[in-house]
Amino acid sequence: MAETLRADALRNREQILAAARRLLVEYGPDHPLEDIARAAGVGIGTLYRRFPDRAALVDAVISNGMDQLVAAAETALDEEPDAWSALCRFVRFCVSMRLGGLSSVIDAQRHEAIRLQPETIRRRLVLTAALGRMVRDAQADGMLRTDVDVGDIGMVINVHVRQSAGLAHLEASVDARLAELLLAGLRAAAEPEFPLPGVPLTGPDIGG
Template sequence: MTTVAPRPTRTAGPARAPRLRADASRNRERIVLAARDAFVEHGADAALDEIAKRAGVGNATLYRNFPTRAALIREVALLVKNRIVAIAERAAAEAAGPFDALERFAHETVDEKVGALCSMLTNHVDPHDPDLAAARERLLSVVGGLLERAKAAGEARPDVHHGDLFIALSQLTRPLPGTSCRILDEFVHRHLQLLLDGMRAPAPSVLPGRAATFEDFHGDH
């Protein structure tokens, strides 16, 4: 009778979460940045083939990372929010003073062209998405802190709210009818500085109406 030797058993190692290779991670980032630029210029209906071309990847790579347009739009929304939070954190850490930090944040943020994306994000992003909600709360905390520190230092007028600043950042980066975002690029920082000068203390006038709050933007992400 032939004896069959038992097969050696393998000890299962710890489960490892899949990680993107470095090149795959770079491809994904290029796609999201290209999509942001395309959505700014053409809205939510921007051609996905054109986005892949801008990113320097094939269509298959784009669809492998983002099987639906909705998934890509969500990632763009998350990217923009996180970039603005990072801008605010750098401004708070590196600027010379509280109002300097507020100015630096505002000027860097308008370059993100958030106003051109507002309509798309309102209509195509789930407001209850937990990742986007967390990014929104972080944005509220960091940007609100910039303005409150400027107020506490007596450098910002006391009757403005960070919602007022968000309205301005959105309006200054929203294309005018019949124009493109590029037309605004020449003027946006000039007009933003006019607004910021008006936010300085002491206030030369009493503002009409009520201050905008961050909650006013809750539906606009």
């Protein structure tokens, strides 16, 4: 049976995961856990009670990130009036959260092991299905260019994963501008003037 956390314990866990994602991406996977606990507003003992070692924390950050991606995609589909609006909302969320950032800095073998875990595969399939619905419906509505597929969207949202050193004060502005630049290139109106080379990337092409 899954563990049910008290509200304060759940809040602590979420704060630790958010701090870990930000600091590990910014400073690397070996950043001191004491700094992560301090940034989360908890004691190091609290961190270790939730995550007994660094590997467990990294696993949890990546797992939590996948959960957020799936939730964001499904919520966008449920709440937005059309598939293009849902896709725009999802891309903006991904850019602002930089959820793929940790994957870009951890050890390649560790990342591959996490990627092949059954639960990671399950989440990826759910996400791929949601993105597939956005892509197909937005293309049918004439809003999304026809020479892209789910894999292309996956690559697009992984473009922006780290904030340049010394530019933290521009973070919100950079995120917002980049999201709109990416979406402008995905619009159907961009396709005639800026055709893409090669063939569309599918979900299976990128492991989805």
